[in-house]
Amino acid sequence: MAELGVTPVKDYKNPFSINWLTSGLWILVAGYLLYTVQSLGLSWTRFSEGLHHAGTLLDRMFPPNFSRWELLFSGLAESLEIAVISSVVGIFFSLFFGLFAARNLMSNLVTVPVRGFIAVCRSFHPIIVAILFVKSVGFGALAGILTLIIASIGFIAKLFAEAIEEISLKQVEAIRATGASFTSVILFSVLPQVFSRFIGFSTYQLDSNLRNSTMVGIVGAGGLGGTLFSAFQRFDYDFVSAILITIIALILFWEFLSNVVRSIFSE
Amino acid sequence: MLSGVFSVSETDSKIDHHWQRFTLKKQLSRYAVYLSFLIALVLSIRTVEVIPEFFYDAPEQIADLFARMWPISFEFYQISVHEAMIETLNIATLGTLVTLIFAVPLAFMNASNIVASPWSHWISRFFLVSSRSINSLIWALLFVAIFGPGVIAGVLAIAFRSVGFIGKLLSEAIEEINMGSVEALRATGAPWGAVLLKGYWPQVKPAFFSIVLFRWDINVRESAVLGLVGAGGIGIVLNNSMNLFEWQQVAMSLLAIFVVVIMAEIVVVNIRKRLI
Known part of the structure; x- marks a missing residue:
């Protein structure tokens, strides 16, 4: 090299040098693992005993028992009803809440309280909301519907607001320049820009409401969850596996359907 | 649509001024979607019990519930909420760490630019x-049946529920990377471990951390309710106070959950801002 008149570059970074930050992170993780295993009282004997139980449990779960399909079907129907009604009502309210929370169209006087309300809806897990509703409106589908309406508002009103905040204001200005009323401005300049994203969010929310509607029954808010919980408590594990298979099939079928809907609406 | 316009203009030498945004098929399929939603809604409203x-009574009952929650019993925090809340955070964190053991290999198997076989994708x-x-609460029910009530069931429920989320998002992140550096490394004859570590990992790293943090945030929320089915954490305290109709203690637990959830979200948002 030297006779060619080229000096080799010496001060390049060694690509395989030890990254102290990463190794420190690993040590931290390992330390944390040791600490939690100590403080939570996790022990290997309990785990291995559990694995033994898991064997017997799986043994009792198979073959799945579909003989009580009427019960299964009524639970499934109730879950679907809860999901559909709560999604429609939740999306309807979210349209308004999303609009009122959009900072580019509304003044702070409106957006701040609406945003606060949306944040409160979002920060409690649906199960906790469901418990409160079961205590206040009694057992049954109504509590589930109200719960999932709250969950829907918390999730998609926020996404709607973000979508509206990202629109181009030129079209809004153009429509305004024609002397259009506020409703017309919303309908003809804002909505066309965000419609396909709204459809995407809405199918996502219907999806998540469907999943949650199989769960809220555990605390008595109607749907397949209640059937599942009572099957668990009666140790009917073959019926439990039948319910679980139904839930997975339902979700898969819905994912297929929502893909179809999304492909129809994505121009 | 365009060809239709041209054929008209060739024969009649007139331009069809009627402009349609969507083709007839698209329009019809859109209406079909609206219609089926409407039918589903009507059916649901008619059949739901x-x-x-x-329903009319609900506002009154809710007001009554809140009236009973007031004043919040703050002394209850020291008695049992604090310890249970720490346990909840530990369940969420440990569950997120345990889930990586399963989620990372599954993400590799699902990413078509690491494993090309369709069998591995299907599995x-x-x-x-x-x-x-399967919801985390249902996973918790299963694991409570296996391991008995306690923290193990909670950790495993969180872990098994998160596998799907982290695995799916991680495999999508892996599929989006630029394959140039991976191919360059392969061409030098690097072993697969080195390819993973120096080809894939640096490109996936920011996405990986932000996915894991995001899931941790969700897990904090979820681990707060696992106790309702006996899987440890603040949920057990909440359930006990509710069964005793101690609504002021319930309010304290709810307040603690609310504060922790908000704090977790703030932490995650700030770290993610720095990462991306």
Whole structure:
């Protein structure tokens, strides 16, 4: 090299040098693992005993028992009803809440309280909301519907607001320049820009409401969850596996359907 | 659509001024979607079993519930909420760490630019979808049946539920990377471990951390309710106070959950801002 008149570059970074930050992170993780295993009282004997139980449990779960399909079907129907009604009502309210929370169209006087309300809806897990509703409106589908309406508002009103905040204001200005009323401005300049994203969010929310509607029954808010919980408590594990298979099939079928809907609406 | 316009203009030498945004087929399929939603809604409203008296009564009952929650019993925090809240955070964190053991290999199997075989995609997708379809509370029920009530069930429920989420998002992140550096490394004859570590990992790293943090945030929320079915954490305290109708203690637990959830979200948002 030297006779060619080229000096080799010496001060390049060694690509395989030890990254102290990463190794420190690993040590931290390992330390944390040791600490939690100590403080939570996790022990290997309990785990291995559990694995033994898991064997017997799986043994009792198979073959799945579909003989009580009427019960299964009524639970499934109730879950679907809860999901559909709560999604429609939740999306309807979210349209308004999303609009009122959009900072580019509304003044702070409106957006701040609406945003606060949306944040409160979002920060409690649906199960906790469901418990409160079961205590206040009694057992049954109504509590589930109200719960999932709250969950829907918390999730998609926020996404709607973000979508509206990202629109181009030129079209809004153009429509305004024609002397259009506020409703017309919303309908003809804002909505066309965000419609396909709204459809995407809405199918996502219907999806998540469907999943949650199989769960809220555990605390008595109607749907397949209640059937599942009572099957668990009666140790009917073959019926439990039948319910679980139904839930997975339902979700898969819905994912297929929502893909179809999304492909129809994505121009 | 365009060809239709041209054929008209060639024969009649007139331009069809009627402009349509969507083709007829698209328009019809859109209306079909609207219609089926409408039918589903009407069917649901007609068949759902709701007692209307309960519905009219609801605002009053809710007001009554909140009245009973006041004043919040703050002394209850020291008695049992604090310890249970720490346990909840530990369940969420440990569950997120445990889930990586399963989620990372499944993400590799699901990413078509690491494993090209369709069999491996189907197998991994089966596990990812089942993990996501079953709610964490239902996973918790299963694990309580296996390991008995306690923290282990909670940790495993969180872990099994998160596998689908992390695995799916991680495999999508892996599929989006630029394959140039991976091919360059392969061409030098690097072993697969080195390719993973120096080809894939640096490109996936920011996405990986932000996915894991995001899931941790969700897990904090979820681990707060696992105790309702006996899987440890603040949920057990909440359930006990509710069964005793100690609404002021319930309010304290709810307040603690609210504060912790908000704090977790703030932490995650700030770290993610720095990462991206």
